[in-house]
Amino acid sequence: MEILNHLLQGAIVAFQPVNLLFCFIGVLMGTLVGVLPGLGPTAAIALLLPVSFHIPPVATIIMLSGIYYGAMYGGSTTSILVNMPGEAASVITCLDGYQMAKQGRAGPALGIAAFGSFIAGTLGIFGIVLLAPPMAKFALAFGPPEYFSMMLMGIVIIIYMSSGSILKDFMTAIFGLLLGTIGMDTIAGTQRLTFGVLELADGIGFIPAVMGLFGISEILMNVERIVTTTLVTEKVKNLMPTLQDWKDSIKPILRGSGLGFLIGVLPGPAPVIATYASYAMEKKLSKTPERFGTGFIAGVAGPESANNAASSGAMIPLFTLGIPANSVIAVLLGAFMIHGLQPGPMFITKYPEIFWGTIVSMYLGNAMLLVLNLPLIPLWVKVLKIPYSILFPLILIFCLIGVYSLNFSQVEIGLMTAFGVLGYVMRKFKFEMAPLILALVLGPMMESNLRLALLLSQGDASVFLTQPISAVFIGISALLVVSNMIPAIRKRRSKFKEKLGEDDV
């Protein structure tokens, strides 16, 4: 009953015309920056921060949150249409989404991404309302050993991502880990492999890598083709998901929502890990794992739901503990400070109207996003009809602007270009890009958490197994490795036996 009262109080705040307006502005901006490659929610929120001086705190938080989850909605669009993730959490969507678009099924892919996001967003809000306090405790239970083990599991997941050669995937993953060592060694304070370039001190930026590997390389690939054609040569089939699509997607959406929400609560690049984990899980549970990577709708539905649920989950440590789960939330925290609001464990009791108002507005915002995005689908699909010669130079320009807008750094433009060439070569030799990205993100965090854990335990490596949460992750990782090896071993043994049998004769 108390919750109903709170929600009612929140609704009163959220339905005020001015708050409705700022919610709409927020989700609209979010969709836009999500769709434009490279222009991420962090940049958009930072750009709008000065505006927030002049509007009330509730409206500020509502608008900035809207940008955040709106960007998660929009991010999938370019992944699906032109194989270019709008932001990091949509990398995985490229795998099946782009294949679907090539088969003329961009409509259903966009549709399921929007519906999946809506369902996940809705479930995520219920999650916040019902589970905020226990989930906050869950987030605090993660120390360096737990993070290390979780990231180890992330690396192991790469095996399951693989749709081609596992060996090649491992090669790219290890290359990604190596790239991750560039920059300041955060434990010793030493600079590694920076060659005197200060811009590299913080490591290789994630966005330039993603944009280069996926975006620029896609453009390079297409330059080779005949310029008069359009991206999708086949006829665009239906625009909305069919009944079969729904059957394939509904379970991945629900599972992705749960998984995304759980992982989203943890500080770190949660939405990214959530999408990879969801994809791997769906592939593992699926009766037809071979369809993943070929344009299977479940490969879009799961991760797209997961990243939206993760963005809801990330609100929990912000509101209950004052801990920013990622860089976007950190800018939101800055907005609190500008308004003299004290984040922390007392936030919800001190400013109930802001907390509940924001929660209800998130629900409204999710509904707005669905209404906003569904009519856009036919329009987006038409983008595919634009000739290469016009579309790709435009994308290239957006990529350049997007990357530059992140840190206003020319070095990052150079990095993006270099990754573009790397991506082109990798495509030519049939290497997957996703393992490299995941390793590049996880590598530095995995390393620093390993070393922090050992510093804390005075060098005793058994902490990874004696800490229960960490032990569970290590256990899952081991199971994943073993379960993947058994079929291979069996095959070999049977071959070996056959051979023995032949020898007997």
Added chain:
Amino acid sequence: MKSKYLVGIVLACVLGFSITAARAQGAGYPAKEISYIIAFNPGGESDIEFRLMQPFFEKALGVRFVPDYKPAAGGALAWQTLAGAAPDGYTLAGFNSPHIITQPLTMKDVKFQTEDFTYLSMIENTPSTLVVKKGFPATSLKEFVDYAKKNPGKVTIAAVGKFSGPHLNVLQFMKVAGIKLTYIPLQGTGQVKPQIMGGHVDAAFTNSPAAVEMMGTGVTVLAVGTEARMKQLPGVPTFAELGYKIYPRIDRGIIGPKNLPKDIAQKLDKAFYAIVTNKEVQAKLSEAGFVPNPMTMAQATQYMKEQKEQVKKLLDEEKLMETKH
């Protein structure tokens, strides 16, 4: 005939330019917008500080102040950029100390020296606090020091970064208290908070806004690095009143490139000092969690000189400069 005109036009142009240049140097300053480099991300403390003061800057000097974000390498990129900028008063930057002192001493890629700037003003500081986790067997600074003396190297203390301001604070505290703690370098206050609240580290040196936020979660704030007690932290003593003469904190101010023309530097000094001593500005800064600490150009220059000597001595004693990392 034509060439004559051309010469005339060229001459006129050159003359015109030199007049504008002369005006920009002298009394006409500032004649165009001023670019203000911010060394950290939008929404961070340095950005918030600038945003609060921006309208006052613009009113006092009559031109726009345009923020230019250059976040990389803990601020070093921004300051290196400023060190190479033209000393014409149209490029300024916010700076943090001791960052601007430790970076040239400990980072091999850093090309600037602490002396490469004109220290125009100090604005405010963010005091550091010493907090311990819930259930730690010490609830006062004295108990903490006693416990650490009995268990040398056993107590883990987290703070942001290596060779950073907070790291120096920890080193200084260990030296003054005569104790040995295991230092855990984390990345960002956002990481320090959950680690201390979750009890993964025993203690942490963290900025006072974070300490205020964590009140009520079971962590205990043992001491704060201000001269007088902070009203946001009721009942928390200062290090100094407990007999440890240290003031761990991060200072922030405004710098320009070295060799700023004297009249320009004076004009900025006067304008900035009026702003940082303005009651309304100070109230806004306090509300955002900062401690106003206004200084004139002369005071700021002297202060930074003293700070550098202290930091250098500390790094020397801890043998942290032997190999420039």
